[in-house]
Amino acid sequence: MSNLVDTVLAHIGDPQVAQIAAQLGTSPDQARSAIDHALPLIVGGMAHNASTPGGAEALHNALGDHAGQSVSDVLGGLLGGGGGNLSSIGGAILGHVFGANRTAADQGLGQATGLGQQSAGQLMAILAPIVMSVLAKRTQQQGLDPGGLGGMLGQQSQQIQQQGGLVGGLVNAVLGHSGGQLDLSGMLGGLLGGMNRR
Numbered sequence: 001m002s003n004l005v006d007t008v009l010a011h012i013g014d015p016q017v018a019q020i021a022a023q024l025g026t027s028p029d030q031a032r033s034a035i036d037h038a039l040p041l042i043v044g045g046m047a048h049n050a051s052t053p054g055g056a057e058a059l060h061n062a063l064g065d066h067a068g069q070s071v072s073d074v075l076g077g078l079l080g081g082g083g084g085n086l087s088s089i090g091g092a093i094l095g096h097v098f099g100a101n102r103t104a105a106d107q108g109l110g111q112a113t114g115l116g117q118q119s120a121g122q123l124m125a126i127l128a129p130i131v132m133s134v135l136a137k138r139t140q141q142q143g144l145d146p147g148g149l150g151g152m153l154g155q156q157s158q159q160i161q162q163q164g165g166l167v168g169g170l171v172n173a174v175l176g177h178s179g180g181q182l183d184l185s186g187m188l189g190g191l192l193g194g195m196n197r198r
């Protein structure tokens with residue numbers, strides 16, 4: 001089973017990264033790095049949601065709205081200037097995925113990537129419909145019911161968290177967050193210190 005994050009990344013080439021960077025007002029390198037952090041966070045959030053039967057059913061039903069959409073169409077819609085509606089759809093998806101932890105997710109990604117909270121939220125709103133499109137296609141191809149979807153996402157999330165490092169730590173910090181301001185400085189300091197010592 002190929003990794004869901006890698007499948008999404010395969011659709012986001014340099015031209016798309018450049019367009020996303022332009023929308024966020026950042027460099028393509030920073031945008032690519034932020035995308036690499038944001039996708040596992042979204043997939044981890046979806047897995048967390050789908051870990052209950054009710055959550056898995058709700059996500060499975062929501063995927064019906066995204067079935068049959070090609071990723072390139074979704075990307076084109078998001079990046080081609082008419083993305084206002086799609087990015088508001090992205091915001092709604094993120095509201096369901098993270099619930100009360102939506103702000104923590106934006107803060108965490110903003111701190112981890114240097115994008116800042118607002119741009120991090122904007123990036124995740126761009127990526128969420130793409131993840132849903134890829135997930136809808138995979139669910140359809142594999143004939144997954146809500147339980148199968150929850151199990152598949154659970155495996156993906158486990159892989160992400162086992163990788164550790166900044167991505168695994170970010171997913172754990174956001175999903176385990178219990179309200180208030182999310183401060184990753186301790187985690188980031190430890191990780192960056194570890195990298196510098198290598």
